[in-house]
Amino acid sequence: MEELKVFAPATVANLSCGFDVLGCCLDSVGDEMLVRRNDLDQIRITRITGQDLPLEADKNVAGVAVNALLQKLGSNQGFDIEIIKKIKPGSGIGSSAASSAGAVFAVNKLLGEPFDKLDLISFAMQGELLASGNAHADNVAPAILGGFSLVRSYCPLEVLSLPVPSELRMVVLHPLIEIKTKDSRSIIRQNVSLQKAISQWGNLGALVSALYTEDYGLLGRSLKDEIVEPVRSILIPYFQELRELVSEKGALGFGISGSGPSVYALCKGDANAELVKEEIQRFYSDKNIAFELHLSSINEKGVKVL
């Protein structure tokens, strides 16, 4: 096999009470990547369409992630990577994670799958380190594994795949404003009240239970975040109004996707998701903020060959 085209999906991390540990994979939003062996002993980003991103392999998340894989393998095989970028960088739905995950997935396939998915996650995390200064796994894990991923531990890395209730749908609103990752990080307090932390882990435990039992009501009641959301949501225009709107229209839960500015509404069933999407569309249309809206089911496969 000389070349491979893959779909590299967007992901929603920091799912409310699952801040920093829980993410899920989308189906209808993602990049396409074409990865091809070359004879040059080097990784080249040959083309990026759709976005203006670095072509130097050591400044591009896909290049860095593939490099981590090849180093571990002790291989100097070269690859050309072409990225058809459909996820906007800085959107909060795992743009860098998609590129990192897609690249290592494709290269691993082309090399005859020397690594398992947990290894691929750890290589893709090197892309995240480049992108955000933090080798987090809560986007790359669901991008590679599909479904819901829970990062239990970083040292050693342990990631669980949780079940996906079949009627779950995700509506994602991406207001086209820029929030600097630095700003969105710096406003988080590094100490939290024990009481709020206890509520948070009670809710996360309940959320995990709800995924196993397909209890949509419980899932909705658990999607709370009293710790990060109250501060980060300030940076997102009309956050509270959106929450009220989608809750009124029957969405199960609502929160910030990643570090924003995207927000997600989790819904039960296509009809409700369509309704919630339309209502957001209507509400945001007169706000003088350009935006994108996505409706997706949960992608249980993760990165896949096209």
Add this chain to the structure above:
Amino acid sequence: MEELKVFAPATVANLSCGFDVLGCCLDSVGDEMLVRRNDLDQIRITRITGQDLPLEADKNVAGVAVNALLQKLGSNQGFDIEIIKKIKPGSGIGSSAASSAGAVFAVNKLLGEPFDKLDLISFAMQGELLASGNAHADNVAPAILGGFSLVRSYCPLEVLSLPVPSELRMVVLHPLIEIKTKDSRSIIRQNVSLQKAISQWGNLGALVSALYTEDYGLLGRSLKDEIVEPVRSILIPYFQELRELVSEKGALGFGISGSGPSVYALCKGDANAELVKEEIQRFYSDKNIAFELHLSSINEKGVKVL
């Protein structure tokens, strides 16, 4: 029905990463209670054997819990309550919770079950309020529901029952020392680092997953508490040595039961639990501290009629 005898089980709350939200119910340790209608329009604690506890109904957790139930019902039916106390007060395995839970369970039965189990938990919590100044539910919930109980929310009260992997066994060591609840509370910091809180909820999410999938290894890896245990364990003699000992002997996890001084070791299977129990017995025997040791399976029924 005029009288009823019930078994009111001991419970292990604050299960490591489940601090303040997760408890489980024991099978082989518990009180017996005899509850009987009287014609006096009042609740009387007629006898307590085994321990020196208040006989005045408004100073006894069982009396207070039953009173909360009768008030809600608007009934002035009287009851005589006799308690054969086998769980030592102050042990950290839910002594007050057993009395509160057993009493409201029995009275509810004698009255034709006007209340459901969630109601009974809220009445029994009034006993906990008397005993510790805090109406917590993480002992009374598993005492009433059996198995593992997760308290998701207090306002409104929402408690989940989680599955019980069949081979789980609990070994509980109760060093007969006194730790004042006030001391054990006062040393907990009211602010915690966000990083540690994130680890804690990642572990709790994984623990809940492990209960659903019967993944004993994962269960063991998740039973961590970096927040409360490091400070509270200081009050428990030989805590670290015990942890090393039981871990070496193959126990899945180890931690403080309730607010101590009891500690628990969670084991897979009878043989391992017996081994762990014997090793603790041997280790603690020359330490000049009197102690009790219990080995129990997880009680999936909770309070039951004898």
